[in-house]
Amino acid sequence: MVKLHVNGETRELPDLDPATPLLWVLRDHLGMTGTRFGCGKGLCGACTIHVDGTPTRACITPASVADGKKVTTIEGLEGRVADALRNAWSAGNVPQCGFCQGGQLMSAEHQLRSAPSASKEKRDGAMDGNICRCGTYTRIRKAMDQASADLGGE
Ligand code: FES
Ligand code: FES
Numbered sequence: 001m002v003k004l005h006v007n008g009e010t011r012e013l014p015d016l017d018p019a020t021p022l023l024w025v026l027r028d029h030l031g032m033t034g035t036r037f038g039c040g041k042g043l044c045g046a047c048t049i050h051v052d053g054t055p056t057r058a059c060i061t062p063a064s065v066a067d068g069k070k071v072t073t074i075e076g077l078e079g080r081v082a083d084a085l086r087n088a089w090s091a092g093n094v095p096q097c098g099f100c101q102g103g104q105l106m107s108a109e110h111q112l113r114s115a116p117s118a119s120k121e122k123r124d125g126a127m128d129g130n131i132c133r134c135g136t137y138t139r140i141r142k143a144m145d146q147a148s149a150d151l152g153g154e
């Protein structure tokens with residue numbers, strides 16, 4: 001039995017093997033497909049979610065790790081920082097195919113929320129683990145600068 005609190009809703013999964021990666025719990029058991037499968041090895045960031053507010057690679061994290069914890073996915077990402085990022089992403093036409101962008105936003109939100117006054121270099125460095133096969137990195141960095149400025153940061 002695994003119990004998760006996903007985007008504010010308690011979800012009980014009585015028959016779930018606790019070793020099942022969270023990515024498949026979200027996509028296959030809960031029908032939440034915003035979290036993407038990229039590499040399956042913790043290397044690309046496409047599957048990034050938050051577990052108790054911390055960015056987590058859902059493809060390599062067993063459900064047991066999140067038992068009783070708060071799980072946030074791109075579908076449930078909200079708040080002042082998330083709003084600023086979504087506005088900047090939209091204004092800057094950031095996505096190309098869009099596949100990686102949920103994971104990018106999950107990482108960006110954590111970075112701006114947890115270290116609002118970090119330098120631009122630190123901010124950019126925090127995004128290094130999120131790969132974009134379309135190469136939207138320049139637009140992502142610009143949108144993060146914009147969101148940070150809108151939030152009163154650097
Ligand atoms: S799919 Fe999880 S890090 Fe690539
Ligand atoms: S926008 Fe296509 S993979 Fe990033």
